Amino acid sequence: MPHRPSPLSHPQSAARRRPHGGRAAVCAGVLVATLATLLSAGTLHPAAAATASARPDAAPAATALAQRDAGTARFLALVKPQRKARVTAAVLDLDGTDRKPTVYGDDTPYDTASIVKVNILAAALLQAQDAGRGLTKQERSHAEAMIERSDNAAANALWRRIGLASGLDAANRRLGLTSTKGGPGAKWGLTRTTASDQIRLLRTVFPTDPASPAGSTALNETSRTCIRTLMTRIVGEQAWGVSAASGSGWALKNGWLQRSSTGLWDINSVGQVTVSGHHYLVAVLSDGNTSMKDGVSLVERAARAAVSMATAH
Template identity: 30%
Template sequence: MNIRKIKKILMPHKQKLAIATVIIVVTLVLGASTNYDQQTTHNNKTTATNLNRQLQRTWSKVDTDDIKNAQIAVYDKKTGKVYKFTHGSKNKYPTASIIKVFILTYKMSLGELTDDDKILATQMIEDSDNDATTEMTVSLGGIYQFPKLFQKLDMKNSNINQTWGLTQTTATDQLKLLNELFYRHKIISQSDSNYIINLMNHVNEDQNWGISTGVSDDTVVELKNGWLPLNDNYQNAIVNSIGHVKNDNVNYTIAILSNGGHTQDDGIDYVNALSRATYKTLSK
C-alpha cells in the first residue's frame, strides 16, 4: 500500500481523535465552570446566612432598657442581601427629618434644580432646615404628591401625613430610597444622585452622629439624621439615622428608626450603639 493511501485511511481517524479530545476538554472545562458557579453560589449563601446570624446576635445585645420601639435595616453590597432587626411592636415609624432626602430626590426626579432650589437643598440636607423643606414641599405640589415616588421606588410601607415630618415609613423602605441614590440610579441620574450624596457628606458637625458612629477614620459616610421630641420634656422622641458607609472593607446602606418611651438623648445613644455594632460586624 502506498503512502498516499495510508494517509487517506489514517486522516479520518486522526480527525475523530482530535474532535473527541476537544469534546472531552470542553466538557471538563464546562463541568469545572458549572461546579465553580455552584460552589460560589453556595459560598455566597453561606456567607449571607452567617452574616445574618452574626448581625442578629450583635443587634440583640445592644441595650434597649430605655428604648420602646426600634428598627434597623442594612443592605450589604458584598452579599447583595438586606438584613433587618426590630425591637418592640411598631411596624411603621415617623420619619422626622430623614424625609428631606426623599423630598429632594423627588424634586430632582422632576427636572434640573434652579439656583433657588439648590439653596433650599443645601439648607434642607446640610442644615436640616425645616422652613426650607416646607418651601420645597410646596413647590412639589404638597405632601400629596409623595405617593408618586413611593410607588416608583416600591416603598409600599410608606404613607403621607399632613405634617411632612410625621410621614410613616419603615427601615427597609428607606433602603429602597438609599439604594436608588447609591447603587441603582433608575429614577434619577447618577450625577443627580451624586449631588444629593455630596450634601449628605457635608452635614453640619453637630448632626454628624448616628450611622457615622464607630467607623474607622478612612470611612466615607453620607447621612441624614432625624430627631423630634413629641413633648416639651423631650420624652417619646423620634430619633432616626439613614445613609451610606464605605471603605475598603465595607460598602452598605443603613436605616435606623426609633421612637416611643425614650428621651432624645436615649434615642441618639441607642442609634449610635446600633451603628457601632453594625460596622464592627460588617468590617470583620
C-alpha cells in the same frame, strides 16, 4: 419650662457634637416552628416532627426564620434599648452579592422626622427631571439648607413644591418604596416609613452594582450626585448617627423629634458608611427614647452593631 419642638422642628443645639415564597412556604414555616415548640415541650413524638420538617418547602423557611430571630436577639443584646425605646436597623453591603438588606428588629413603620428630607429632595429632583430641567436656583438653595443644616423652612418650601404627601407618594412608587406614606398636610415629619424602605431609597442614590445600567434607578446620575454630595456636607453638630459605624467615610441624614403627647423622642439616622474598604447602606429608626441624648446613643449603638454583624458574615 423647656420649649418642646413641634413635629416639624428640632433644636440643632441639642445634638451631640461629633466629627465630621409564597403562601405555602410561609404557612409551612409557621407549621415547622409550631412543631418544634411542641416537640421541645414533650407533646409531640420526634418521628412526627421529623416527617413534617422533611418537607422541602418547610426547611428553608424555618432556617431563615431561625437565623433572622437569632440575629435580632444578638443585635438587641448588643444595643440594649432602655425602657420604652424600640429600634430597628437595616444594613446592606453594597460590595456584596446580597440585594436585600439584613434587618435587625421588627421592620415596622416609624415616623421619619427629618430623614424624610432626603426623600423630599429625591421627589423634587425627579419632578425636575420630568420637566427636562435641573433644580432652579431657589430650589437648589432650599435643598442645600434642608440637607446640610436640616432647615425646616426650606423643607416646608420643597414639600409644597412637590405636592405634599401625594407628590411624595407618587415619586416613591417610581423609586421602588413600598412601605412609606407621606405625612398629613404640612407635617412632612410625620411621614411613616420602615428601615428596609429607607434602604430602598438609599439604593436609588448610592451605586449598588458597577455592572448595573445607569437607568436602573428613576433618578439620573446628576440627581444622585446632588443628593450624595449634600449628605456628605452635614454640619458638624448633626454629624452623628450612622457615622458612628464608619471607618473612613460617611454620608448621612438624621432626624429627631420630641412627641408632644408623651415627651419621648423619635431619633433616626440613614446613610452610607465605609468600613475596611466596604460600602454599607445603613438605616436606623427608633422611638420611645427618654431624651435626645439617649436616642442618639441608641442609634449609634445600633449602627455599630448592625454593621459589625454584617462585616462578620
